[in-house]
Amino acid sequence: MKSFLNIFCVALVISSCGQKIIHKVDNTTTKQPNIIFIMADDHATQAISPYGHPISKLAPTPNIYRIATKGALFKSNFCTNSIYGPSRALVLTGKFSHVNGFRMHGDKFDGNQQTFPKLLQKAGYNTGIIGKWHLDGLPQGFNYWKILTDQGNYYNPDVIRENENTKRIDTTRIEGYVTDIITDDAIKYLDNIKNNAMHETNLSGKVLAEWEVQRYLQEYLATIAAVNEGVGKILNFLDAIYYHYNDHPAFHMVKKCMV
Template identity: 55%
Template sequence: MKALQTLPLALLCLLAPATSHAEDKRPNILFLFSDDHALQSISAYGGRLKDIAPTPNIDRLAKEGAIFENSFCANSICGPSRACIMTGKHSHKNGFMRNGNVFDGSQPTFPKMLRKSGYQTAVIGKWHLESDPTGFDYWEILPGQGSYYNPDFIQMDGSKKRFPGYCTDLVTDHAIQWLDKRDKTKPFMLMCQHKAPHRNWAPAPRHLTLFDDVEIPEPKTLRDDYSGRSAWLKKNEMTLAEHFHWQHDLKLHGKSIVPNKIMDGMLNGEYMRMTREQKNKWDAAYGPKNKPFIAALKAKTLSDDEILKWKYQRYIKDYLRCIRAVDENIGRMLDYLEKNGLAENTIVIYSSDQGFYLGEHGWYDKRWMFEESLKMPFLIRWPGVVKSGTRPQEMIQNIDYAPTFLEIAGVEIPKDIQGSSLVPVLKGKTPADWRKDIYYAYYMNPGTHNVPRHDGVRTDRYKIFYLPQSKEWQMFDLKKDPLELRSVHDDASYAETFKEMKALYAERRAHFEGILK
């Protein structure tokens, strides 16, 4: 009788998700994420900024794990990229195609599946998906884009709480507090997500004078004339030369004294929310730097090119100052894992929602399928699995993150997920049929910065995309033209390649059931 009475309990144990000792040994997942972090500003990736503005803590992940050289986003814009990560699907499949959409939190996401399998899940920091997070045991998120100074955090009961200090530091503070208080009998998956280095690039008080004594090298294409490519490039509204605002971007007070050269219209909202002490530090740092520039503008002694040079230095230094705080706080998280005996059984990923233009093609922002925007950082440390110091060349996308996390946790990957698990690649056993190209689609327009809708395919050498509004193709030979200065779609010597790339484009659109029109 006793054996019969215990049978239902035994059956229940077999049927229930495994949450016992064996499952507790599954690795923790720490997903460190930022906004608009360009590869050019991560020293482990190389480039013109590596010696001027090193990122030693992010570089630790490259040295102790892997740094992917060919990591790409599926849609280069903040909210859609995050939705791709959550679902493992392209934007037209997860329903979040443009900033301003509302994410359907009822759909399957990897945090929901991890939580169901026994993981404790949390997201802290920038969310930007409009609806409340689902699938998390704990969440605390910034409203919209969030603020750098004295930010508000939305709580799980819907209320907002304002915290004094600097956002990048506070996101890390709150993440560490959650780690301290979590249920330590379960593995965790924590998404620690920073606002920085999103526009308007407001540095922490401790970094306001960083790089003041340095002249940052300009990108070769800062003065791109946009010839040899679509006329759409000249219509974009994201140039340093014409589309920076006096207060918001350039940190100047009052009204523009040269409105025909530097626009008014956007206030510096960060300055407006600062405390008196914060404002005093800000003014002490920026005042002396602004004074000679304003005097020269009043005296009309600066050429347009000299104004552009000043704008670039102001922009890139503020951007890199924001990166410095991100890097410092990545270091804080890595140190926390070490001090609390978690490093060996915690997978750490660092990524960002897309790349960013740091003056390349004369631009800031993202959106276009050009390399600086399309490429996104992906670094991963997985002790005992990922070989230290490796630089995988496989082409990966942010739709791959969800299936990767699921396989790591031993959770079955749903058949409708469009990405592929990176686990075999991370173990050094790349499948023979691993992708040789990636598909990209951008859906906004009309919209901010006037970048047109387009979708396309990138291989190891060629890139092709289509602009439906002008019924126009663009194709680039990345080997001969890495700066993407001339489209060869109508070059007779590329006729056969153009035909092949159009066929590949049609094949990938059909495979992913693309809907761009």
Template identity: 50%
Template sequence: MSKTTRFLPPLIALFAGIIARADDRPNILFVFTDDHAPHAIGAYDGWLKPLNPTPEIDKLAAAGMVFENSFCTNSICGPSRAVIQTGKHSHKNGFMNNGNSFDWNQQTFPKLLQAAGYQTAIYGKSHLKGHPQGYDDWAVLPGQGLYYNPDFITPEGKITIEGHCTDVVTDMAVDYLQNKRDSEKPFMLMVQHKAPHRNWMPAARHLNLYDDIDVPEPDTLFDKWEDNAPAARHQELEIDRHMHINFDLFLDLTPDFESDAKTDRSAWWNMKRMTDQQLDAWFAAYRPKDEAFHAANLNHEETVRWKFQRYAKNYLRCVKGVDESVGRLMETLEELDLDDNTIVIYSSDQGFYIGDHGWFDKRWMYEESLKMPFIIKWPGTIKPGSKSDKMIQNLDYAQTFLEIAGAPIPDDMQGESLVPLLKGNSPSDWRDRIYYHYYEYPSVHMVPRQYGIRTERYKLIHFYQFDEWEFYDLKNDPDELTNLYENPEYADLIAKTKQELRDLQAYYEEDSDISEKPKKWQQEVRAGTLR
């Protein structure tokens, strides 16, 4: 233990006594969603931008800064949130996959903000199990939570609130801003939406949104991963083969639907809790579309395209609710005269596949799931409409919030404060590579464990349980369609990048088991006989 860490508690207590009287430190409003890919945000200029999917988030971007190279450390819900709470990689904070339980007794940035005189609150999805610590007020979804009429765990016990989850969480946040906070203290408010996570159940008012258009298809919708290592050919997240036409796309789905399919049935379970009025609106929207599908008698390729359209529209309908939430929150800040002294951040736990490479979900170190949005408005500090191409990670959020609050930053945190970048500076020693490690395998979607390094141009991934490597030139191959690992022309560069990868693992004190599995295990798990 370092001297800085050892003496941190008394230092915080002393420091908190001094700064608690300050009333000009900025508030922090952190809006955090689930599975919102940057290319489904207009400000990121992706292939979905022509649909204008996020006008309110785009306004936030126009008033602040967009980080174009924002990455996660582990592309899955719970671990990403654990990294944000602690400012430490998964192997350090102990929450490596969604089957783990987060140790709330450990150091987290909300606890440190509290000690520094901030009031803290969180509403929505936590996905870390257990009761949140470090928050003065909280109401969180149990597990993934429901879209309609969701349950919440609160300090007083479980409650159920009628309505769509995005709206309910927004209502909680607005109520906090209007009625619950102490106006004499700065606040840090986390608004954590479950949308647009699977199974993509939109609010009733959005059920017919995009009915009159076709969503543009990604260029790689029919990618067969022929020039990649085998890892991409042994997954279970294809729109074609793995997206369930009833439970994921709601075709003919009713509360009394019968099926023995082994898949995510969240939408079906949620339908059983919907009110009669909600069900009437649901069926009024989907039954005509279902009838049109049956009448069309589509062939296989046409069915894949139909599934993509149904999925993408439901995904974007859920995004619409989140975007409206951002607009409502911004309006509330203005009404309460808080907008000039409140930093507003919009982010999501990772990226997502919206038909890219024929997939849905996340987990891979490929760009679509590795990149996460980070948009921030800081009145008087960030130049409106600015962009940064610096490489940042969710590893950096905790330190950033602490520096903003003027609170001590423990030396065992592993990220870097973004404050210099937010102030328009360009530190010469800013990182030019990031480290990634995904652990959840064998498990749902069967994406193998992997670690890797991404530099400004290249990416090296090791699927270590199979000892398979992939190497990509992101400048010449931005869709990562051609694995160059066996190309002799890149041998020297790959060797250099491998050493850089080992250096990163040493720097972050990576101590996970990254050994290769026996060949028999490899064969059985890919044959589906071992799960």
């Protein structure tokens, strides 16, 4: 039985990394921004920390709160169609449901119509969608896509994607929790675009050396963060079973001198 809150997270990832995209506004040259659109199904405002509802305090959402504090928080917005698939059709096309043709599940979404990912592609963006699609047909207007079948499953979901070598449409079952899978795939996609962008810039000399050092430091600090996370899990486990009254786990770090 599925829970009340459908927490499939759809990450629509659009990046201009590596693209030399510039346009002039009032005789000034600017670079196109990178865009990441994250959409969660059935996520009530009462369950999101920025809105301050008592329910949100039971399971705080600090990372979503970060977005609100650094951006805009909508308090008087309205949705013309809140059903899963039709709501995505609204976002993609910017049209009312009776105009884009996908009013309810059972209708067929016309993927040939104009959508904002197609317009972004024309502007030079590398576009991708990862997660729940739930529209009849396959995504169009995306350089990369990896979508769930139908509504998808919370655990061990079936994923549809185009095989890069054969160009055939493959369906694969991936083990794990669906939100974690989607998040990890989105990060891999972004990281791949970033790396391609760095290669395309043809770095050399001092600039290349600085980038390599930054890359190494990033990976090193990531391992430290992972150790910290592991220690936290152990301490939380001990606290949960009340061993903290008697046991005092010691953590030793071996310092390395690097020349």
